[in-house]
Amino acid sequence: xxxxxxxxxxxxxxxxxxxxxxxxxxxxxxxxxxxxxxxxxxxxxxxxxxxxxxxxxxxxxxxxxxxxxxxxxxxxxxxxxxxxxxxxxxxxxxxxxxxxxxxxxxx
Amino acid sequence: xxxxxxxxxxxxxxxxxxxxxxxxxxxxxxxxxxxxxxxxxxxxxxxxxxxxxxxxxxxxxxxxxxxxxxxxxxxxxxxxxxxxxxxxxxxxxxxxxxxxxxxxxxxxxxxxxxxxxxxxx
Numbered sequence: 001x002x003x004x005x006x007x008x009x010x011x012x013x014x015x016x017x018x019x020x021x022x023x024x025x026x027x028x029x030x031x032x033x034x035x036x037x038x039x040x041x042x043x044x045x046x047x048x049x050x051x052x053x054x055x056x057x058x059x060x061x062x063x064x065x066x067x068x069x070x071x072x073x074x075x076x077x078x079x080x081x082x083x084x085x086x087x088x089x090x091x092x093x094x095x096x097x098x099x100x101x102x103x104x105x106x107x
Numbered sequence: 108x109x110x111x112x113x114x115x116x117x118x119x120x121x122x123x124x125x126x127x128x129x130x131x132x133x134x135x136x137x138x139x140x141x142x143x144x145x146x147x148x149x150x151x152x153x154x155x156x157x158x159x160x161x162x163x164x165x166x167x168x169x170x171x172x173x174x175x176x177x178x179x180x181x182x183x184x185x186x187x188x189x190x191x192x193x194x195x196x197x198x199x200x201x202x203x204x205x206x207x208x209x210x211x212x213x214x215x216x217x218x219x220x221x222x223x224x225x226x227x228x
Contacts, residue, residue: 001169034214036152043202043218044144044152055216087152091213095168096154 002026002090006099014107019075021102023088028068032092035064035073038101039084047086048073080106109133111203111219118225123193129186129203129219137181140206142215143188145199145224155201156188159211171197193226200224 003026013019023033031051036044046055048064051071061076075082083106088099115127127143143155156177157166165177176189186203200223204215 032213038152043220044215045218046214046216049212049214089152089154089214094157094166094213096157096213098152098154101151 001095002029002093002097004088004090004097004099006086006088006102008102009100010103010105012105012107013078015078015080017078019078019082019104021073021075021086021088021104023066023071023073023099025069025071025090029090029092031067032090033064033066033071034089034091035062036087036089037082037084038087044087049091075104078104078106082106109205109217111205111217113201113203113219113222116201116222116224118227119193120228121193121195121226123226124189124191125193125224127188127190127201127203127222127224129188131184131186131203131205134205134217136179136184138209140208140211141177141179141186142204142206143177143186144202144204144215144218145197146202146221147196147199150199153199157206157211157213158186160209190224193224195226198224198226 005024035048038044052064085101110132158177174192178187200221202221205217207216
């Protein structure tokens, strides 16, 4: 199975800050990676697919990059509504696997 | 508007069975791969199973293989998860979700609100 490792597990930042979350795959997955946002008490919401493509309706302050084994989700100018846990998921191979999540808190 | 509504959850004893349903609306259900993803209380997301449009191709995570069965009824726009030999570690919120591409992209653009399954004596 492909293991997905996210870091950090939590981050606290101020409104307007840039936040970067990393995700590492245990083997190469090309660009077969997506990012979700899960707000408290809600279902996950797709943010980024194919490592860097923004899902329709997602604010442009969210961006993704990377390929192979190392990936990044960046939130430019953090907003209060970005309080959530963020998950990466590899879409390359069954079983599909998620990272452990990164909780973003607002200072 | 795409809607996915899960039902059938509840409290069940270890070794018991439960069948989850997911009612889909707002899109052509028979044209999409569908999936179940679960989340144990306070934990992360875990993919459980996928099913192709016609129901003739299915994939499972190892921990549920042989105990869970994913199926669908395209005439009724329903997705199912039959869960047998349930264990306490199956306790979770179970989400059904839609794969956005016809060929199976293995990610999910619409999710239900989830249904809680608790396995406890």
